[in-house]
Amino acid sequence: MKTLKNISLLMAVTGVLFTFSCSKERTEKQVQTEYASLDDFYNLNQPDEQTFIIDSTGNDTIVGHDGTRIWGIPKEIFMIKSTQQDISYPYTLKLIEAYSIKNMILSRLPGIAQGSLLHSGGEVKITAFKNADELAIKNTFFLPFWSPATSPVSGMEPFYGFTNGTTNDFNNDVLQTDYLFSSDNVSSVSIIGSGYLTHMAKLGWLNIGKKVTPSGQANITFTASGTNTNYIDVFVVFNNLHNYVKAANLAANNLPNGEPITVFAIAKDGSGTMYYFKDNFTVSNGLQVTLNMTASTEAQVLSELAGL
Structure with missing residues (x-):
């Protein structure tokens, strides 16, 4: 009788141990998280593209959600990119602001120029359209804009997006991008108040920065x-x-x-x-x-x- 009790006890303990082992195995499997694509997260949360209709020189001062100021952009500085023809009013200007680290990351933008890390003052994208036609800035003209900065840094330059043949390499030589002309004498960045005044020679993405050495x-x-x-x-x-x-x-x-x-x-x-x-x-x-x-x-x- 005592032997039977011992056998029963042994079977009970074995059953408990087996159950614990299976439970532990299931738990270990559960904590092995299976990760998935983040594309939807970025697409949903990336900074908004703001749209402005410019119909006269009296209506060409723009203030973006995050403090960008654009002014002095009459129709005469633009041309249709594909044909280089002049345009008439109205035209459309679009703006994306990515000054914070959050918005830079959500825009999925690089912080690199020719293999060098940039000390960055933020990134913006400015484009313009006449109806469905993409516009470009004419040779020797520039688009001026001011961007806010908590502590402006001297020596910044405009780094244009993107180096020919890439989609993720900023370049401070606009001639190395899809620029239409053979010289650039207008690109510059200067400190004005609590921010940067940039003269932009080519529309598209731009990083205000300088290379880190x-x-x-x-x-x-x-x-x-x-x-x-x-x-x-x-x-x-x-x-x-x-x-x-x-x-x-x-x-x-x-x-x-x-x-x-x-x-x-x-x-x-x-x-x-x-x-x-x-x-x-x-x-x-x-x-x-x-x-x-x-x-x-x-x-x-x-x-x-x-x-x-």
């Missing part, structure tokens, strides 16, 4: 659990340079050594749950960062972005 460079690698970790977007934000680089294949290379940074990562799983990671570091060679992604909401991720 570091004394040394370093690489950072990142690790993360889960599957499809290639869908985790990792940004190295340079706190003193108002710019960022996006990691590729969980690595960021050729970074200025010694710079204080914030590593910010965002991701989404197949069910739509958002995740983020945020922490501060100093760039040093061989730095390894483990991305402990926190489940969150889209609103919280946007709030964390706004704090960068």
